[in-house]
Amino acid sequence: MKRTSLLALVVAGSLTLAGCSGSDGEPASTSGSGTIGDDTASASPYLPVPDGVTLTPQGTQLEVGDPAVVAYEPRQDEVGALDLTVTELEKTTTKKTLSSWQLTDAQKASTPYFVHVTVENVGESDLGGRRVPLYVVNEDNLLLESTPFASSFKACPSTALPKPFGPGKTAKMCLVYLAPDHGSLEAVSFRPDEDFNPITWTGEIEKYVAPKPKKKPKKKG
Numbered sequence: 001m002k003r004t005s006l007l008a009l010v011v012a013g014s015l016t017l018a019g020c021s022g023s024d025g026e027p028a029s030t031s032g033s034g035t036i037g038d039d040t041a042s043a044s045p046y047l048p049v050p051d052g053v054t055l056t057p058q059g060t061q062l063e064v065g066d067p068a069v070v071a072y073e074p075r076q077d078e079v080g081a082l083d084l085t086v087t088e089l090e091k092t093t094t095k096k097t098l099s100s101w102q103l104t105d106a107q108k109a110s111t112p113y114f115v116h117v118t119v120e121n122v123g124e125s126d127l128g129g130r131r132v133p134l135y136v137v138n139e140d141n142l143l144l145e146s147t148p149f150a151s152s153f154k155a156c157p158s159t160a161l162p163k164p165f166g167p168g169k170t171a172k173m174c175l176v177y178l179a180p181d182h183g184s185l186e187a188v189s190f191r192p193d194e195d196f197n198p199i200t201w202t203g204e205i206e207k208y209v210a211p212k213p214k215k216k217p218k219k220k221g
Helices: none
Strands: 061-063 067-073 079-089 111-121 134-137 170-179 187-190 198-204 204-206
Touching: 067 198, 079 187, 111 134, 134 170
Parallel strands: 061 198, 079 204
Antiparallel strands: 067 079, 079 111, 111 170, 134 187, 187 198
8 A cells, every 4th residue: 555655744852842841831931931821912023024014912812813913033134024814723633634644653643733824924034935933732831843744735735935935925824733642732822932922823623624526527528
């Protein structure tokens, strides 16, 4: 039986985290970092952005469907600014959607979540080929990275931003997150570094339903 190589399913450690847990169960962070449930939102822009771009304050808590304007430094001395909207959350199973991929035992024991996002570049930098620093928060308040796939994974490609992706460009994306030990998705978090008080989205998680194959048109005659 043919099985697709899992070259794209690369997540640090055992599918978990861009960060470690502190002794109290909160993500380890330096002084000034926020956590889910922090109502403190800074009022001033945290990075320089073009005139007319108003950043969503750090610590803002949003619902699925709400937009946020965010900024981050994809590399030193470069600022990217994005208008982000988490539009839909879906839950599926590895058996249902990843059966054609070669999975480790740990990956088989995960729960896949699909996070749909619309993105617009409202800054001045070309962000093509870069991944959006968007994570999900699981039941242990740990940040989970998105899992890269190939564009051939039609259910949810989970790719980086298209090339090029300069000012004014827009994209609709779907990102895959594998929650270890059949874990849950509690929130989606924009948190580009440990000192950033995260902007979060919460909302209803739908059951993933595969689209029905398109019927081929009947040949005349």
